[in-house]
Amino acid sequence: MSATVSPLAPKTFASLPALRGVRMATASAGIKYKNRTDVLMMVFDAPASVAGVFTKSKCPSAPVDFCRTNLPHGTARAVVVNSGNANAFTGMKGRAATELTAKSASAAVGCSENEIFLASTGVIGEPLDATKFAGVLDAMQADATGDFWFEAAKAIMTTDTYPKVATRTAEIGGVKVTINGIAKGAGMIAPDMATMLSFVVTDADIASPVLQSLLSAGVEPSFNSMTVDSDTSTSDTLMLFATGAASGDGQARITSEQDPQLVSFRAALNDLLKDLAIQVARDGEGATKMLEITVTGAESDAAAKTIALSIANSPLVKTAAAGEDANWGRIVMAVGKAGEMADRDKLAIWFGDVRVAVNGERDAGYSEDAATAVMKKQDIPVKVDLGLGSGKATVWTCDLTKEYVAINGDYRS
C-alpha cells in the first residue's frame, strides 16, 4: 500500500450493502510482514454457484491451477485470498501449499476441498508457508460478517493506493437482486485478464454454467480492455459467485443463458465489471492521467482493439500523457506498429473534441493550445478513426510516470 493515494482515486467510495449468503473476515497471518492484514476469507453459508476467468499466462500461479481444477465442480463454500506472496513459480511446494490451505479452509467451513477457491498475490517465486493459514481460518470462519465489503477490499490491496468496490442492483423476474464486487491491482496489469484479483458476489439464484457465460462475456469489454503496463500477471483471477439467497424472495433459479429475465442482471453485471476495471486502471502505479482510447473505422472489432491496445501500451504515448504533451505523432506511430490494416492517408485523430489530424496530416485548423488544454485534464479521451470499416473498440490505460519506475525499481525491498 502506497503512502500517497492516486490523484485519480474516486472522490467517494460506493457503500456496499451486506449480501445475503456471504460473510467475510480478515486476519494477519504474517505471510510476509508481521501485524499486517494479509488474509481475506469469504464464506458462503450454503453452496454458491461459481464462475471464474483466469490469467492466460503459460506460467500461472498454483492457486490459479487450483481454482481451474475446482471450477468444474460448480459450487463454492469459501474463498481464501492472501497478499504478500503470489505462490507462483513455486513448483511442488506451491501445489502442496494450495492443498494444505484448502484442507484448513474446508475443515473450518465444514465442506469439501473442491468447494474452496484460492487466490494469492505478491512476490513471485517465494515458497508460501501455508501452515500460517491453519492458525487463523477457524477464527475467521466464526467471526465472518456480511457488512464487511470495504474491509475486504482493503485487505487484498498490495501496491494499490485505494480499495476498489462497486455495487449494483438488478431485477430477475420482478425480484430485486444485488451484485457486489471488489478488486485489487495496480501494476502487472494487462489483458488478457487485466484484473489481478476481483471477486464479485450476487444473491441472485443463477446456475454456475450461466454465471460462467455471463462472466466470460462481461470480462471482454471491461477487464480485458484495460492495461497499465502490458505485463500480464501469473495470478489474474476474476470470480463470480451467486449465493442464491434471492430464491427466498421468490426468484426462480436461472438455468439458461438465453433466459430473457437476465437482461437487467447482465446489464448490471457488465456495468459493475467496467466500473471495477476502470478503478484498477485509475490506480495504475504512478498514474496521474487516465486515457480512454477509442478506435473506430477499423476492419473489425478485433483489429480496433489491437490498435487501441498498441496505443495504450506504447511507452511513448504514455510518457507524452504524463508530460501533458499533445504529441499525436506518437499515436500515428502506435497505429502504424500495431500490425493491423491502416491507411495513413485516411487516419483522423482527436484529443477530446479537438481533431488534431485528418486525412493523413495535421488538421488545417490545428490548435496546439486547444490540444494541450485537453492534455492538462486528468481524464483524456483519445479517438482514432481509421476510415476503413465499422470495427470499434475502447480501452483504458494510465500514463507512465517516474513514479511507476520508482515503485517498480525497488518493489521487493
Added chain:
Amino acid sequence: MSATVSPLAPKTFASLPALRGVRMATASAGIKYKNRTDVLMMVFDAPASVAGVFTKSKCPSAPVDFCRTNLPHGTARAVVVNSGNANAFTGMKGRAATELTAKSASAAVGCSENEIFLASTGVIGEPLDATKFAGVLDAMQADATGDFWFEAAKAIMTTDTYPKVATRTAEIGGVKVTINGIAKGAGMIAPDMATMLSFVVTDADIASPVLQSLLSAGVEPSFNSMTVDSDTSTSDTLMLFATGAASGDGQARITSEQDPQLVSFRAALNDLLKDLAIQVARDGEGATKMLEITVTGAESDAAAKTIALSIANSPLVKTAAAGEDANWGRIVMAVGKAGEMADRDKLAIWFGDVRVAVNGERDAGYSEDAATAVMKKQDIPVKVDLGLGSGKATVWTCDLTKEYVAINGDYRS
C-alpha cells in the same frame, strides 16, 4: 542531443577510414533550429549498388515511401538525411517535400532523381520545408570529403548521447574491402527495424540484388533483435551501399548471393550490423543498464525470439533492472505472457552465471547476494532455458529509468 552521455557509451570510438567512392558533408539548413547541424549529404562519385530495409509501420514516413520507390532502380548517387523533422504523417505536403529535396539533390550531383535516397527523423506531423535544402545541397556536394564519417554520425543524432560508428574489413577473392557504418537512434526503437537510421557503405563491388539479400539476412540477428521501448518508428531506415571501387584492385564483381567468395564479407557485415545495433541499444533513452537476453530450449527459433522480446519489452523487467533488483519472478511473468509454448515446471533462469530458478521453482542454491551482484553490473546477461526444444534467440535491450520518462515526457518543447 542530451547534455549527459549514456553511462553505457563506448569508451573509445572506432576510427573509420575514408572509403573510396563516397564523400560526405554536413550543413545547417535550419530545419527546426537555427545554427544546428541538421543535414547530412552522402555522395557517391559513381553509381553505387544499393539495398535497404525499412520500418514495417503501416504509417511510414514520406522518405521511407520515397526510398522504397527508388530502390528497385538499383543505383544510388546521393543520400540526404535530416534531423529535426521526420516528414512523417505530412500527407501530400510530405510527398511534395521528398520530391523537391530529390530534385535539389539530383541537380547538385548531376544524376537522376531515382538515384537519390532520403531519410528524415524528428517530430512527426510537422510539414517539412524542403526549400531549405535547396540552399545548401550544391555547396555540400562540392565540399563533401571522404574522411568525414565521425562528423556524419554526429550530424544525424537526435536524442542520441553519442555517435554510433563501426568499421570492418573483409576480403573478396583476395582483395581487401572495407565496410563503414553509422547509425542513430535512442528512443522509439523496436523490432522490426529497430534502427531508426543507419547507413552502411562498402567499397566492394557487389550487385544490388546480392547486397539486398545480405542486408535482409543480416538485419534479423542485429537491428531486428534489439529494442529500447517496443515502439516502432515510422522512419526506420537501414541502407547498404557498395561503391565498387575495389574493382580497381582487381575485385571481380559479385553477382550471386551464393558466391563462396562472400564468406568473409558476409561475416564482417553481420558483425558490423550487430555492433551498430548494440550501440543503439546502449544509447537507449535514459539507459543505465544493458540486458542481453538469451532464450534457449524453445520450440523454435521464432518462439525463442518472441519470448526473448516479451522479456526485453516488459516494463517490469526493465524497471527491476534499473533498480538492480534480481526480480526473476518478472522474468517468469514475461515468459508466461509471451503466448509461446512454455512449461512452467521445466523453466530455468540465470542472471549471469547465477542460476536463480530451475524446474519451475527457485534454485535450491539460490543466493540473493550472488544474483544482486550481477544486477549491479552495467551489462547483465539474462538466460532462460525452456527445456522444450532447440530453438534459441538473443536480443538486447536497456533498462527503463525515470530519465526515460523525463526525456519523453517533454520531448517536443
